[in-house]
Amino acid sequence: MIKTDAVIVGAGPVGLFSVFELGILGLNAHVIDNLDRAGGQCIELYPDKPIYDIPALPECTGESLTKNLLKQIKPFQTKFHYNQRVEKLEKKNNCWFVTTSEKVQFETPNIIIAAGVGSFEPRKPPIKNIERFEKINLFYSVKDKNKFKDQTVCIFGGGDSALDWTVELSKIAKKIFLIHRRDEFRAAQHTVDLAKDLEKKGKVDFLTRYQPLDFQGNGKLEKIVIKHDNGDLKELNVDSVLAFFGLKMELGPIANWGLDLEAKSLKVNTENFQTNEKGIFAIGDICTYPGKIKLILSGFHEGALSAQECFKRARPNEKYIFRFTTSSSDIHKRLGVK
Numbered sequence: 001m002i003k004t005d006a007v008i009v010g011a012g013p014v015g016l017f018s019v020f021e022l023g024i025l026g027l028n029a030h031v032i033d034n035l036d037r038a039g040g041q042c043i044e045l046y047p048d049k050p051i052y053d054i055p056a057l058p059e060c061t062g063e064s065l066t067k068n069l070l071k072q073i074k075p076f077q078t079k080f081h082y083n084q085r086v087e088k089l090e091k092k093n094n095c096w097f098v099t100t101s102e103k104v105q106f107e108t109p110n111i112i113i114a115a116g117v118g119s120f121e122p123r124k125p126p127i128k129n130i131e132r133f134e135k136i137n138l139f140y141s142v143k144d145k146n147k148f149k150d151q152t153v154c155i156f157g158g159g160d161s162a163l164d165w166t167v168e169l170s171k172i173a174k175k176i177f178l179i180h181r182r183d184e185f186r187a188a189q190h191t192v193d194l195a196k197d198l199e200k201k202g203k204v205d206f207l208t209r210y211q212p213l214d215f216q217g218n219g220k221l222e223k224i225v226i227k228h229d230n231g232d233l234k235e236l237n238v239d240s241v242l243a244f245f246g247l248k249m250e251l252g253p254i255a256n257w258g259l260d261l262e263a264k265s266l267k268v269n270t271e272n273f274q275t276n277e278k279g280i281f282a283i284g285d286i287c288t289y290p291g292k293i294k295l296i297l298s299g300f301h302e303g304a305l306s307a308q309e310c311f312k313r314a315r316p317n318e319k320y321i322f323r324f325t326t327s328s329s330d331i332h333k334r335l336g337v338k
Helices: 013-023 040-045 062-076 160-169 189-200 252-256 296-314 329-335
Strands: 006-009 029-032 079-081 086-092 095-100 105-108 111-113 119-122 152-156 175-180 204-208 210-216 223-228 233-237 240-243 247-250 265-267 280-282
Touching: 006 013, 006 105, 013 029, 013 040, 013 062, 013 296, 040 062, 062 329, 086 252, 111 296, 152 160, 160 175, 160 189, 175 210, 189 204, 280 296
Parallel strands: 006 029, 006 111, 029 079, 111 280, 152 175, 152 240, 175 204
Antiparallel strands: 086 095, 095 105, 119 247, 210 223, 223 233
């Protein structure tokens, strides 16, 4: 049985920053994630995609943000438990007893759920035996954009991911086909305008009101067949296909923990982001409250406030005194600052 001040469920950016906020208060934490590495959605869905709304970072990527957050918490020597998830949760007095799918057990007064949208997997095109092309040249995210250099790439989708990667990959790809089932796009208008400008320059072909009908190839995907709303068929020879049809989001075992839910999100208060169960907090995309905005920035704020309540629960006999990181010798010592 591992005793710790807090268990964090989710190793995405918000979970990682919670480690820091707990650490500067002198609290230790263990982190559980069902993926095989830190980064969460940022790493799985857009590790190479530019992010522009992190304070003091005009531009970063999901990968670089994750690396910097891991560097920030390095002084705390946090233990990560990857490839597992919380399967069992029991409450005794003021403590929670947590058991993972790998039978690792924890005793803790605090659980911080920073699980993003929960367990997620991409929605796939309704094509028979499509899995034979997956991870060969059919992808649902971009982990290395250089893989598409000088290729003819087909991108399915009409949201931010589809349009963002259309613009980004147009810089290195030979040709891009952007295929969407509607004439209208759900992406930011600025990005749509950039993509349409690329169409005028011959870098991108827009094929709207089309849907996938068949994927063909021997060993790898070589040709796609798409069908227009009017019944017309079109065949395209491709080197790679990116399908951005969104994600299927499931809370998994979290849904059975007796926490108040609203549309697959966990309801919290805005004082310390605690759920209806004392000692269980929810921060980041998985929580909801009046005025909630799903931004990494918001999750950082939520993590900072939840850490304050975690201190009170983990150190009930100690008086908490707020200190700025610029002036506290205790915090400097914890961070290894001389």
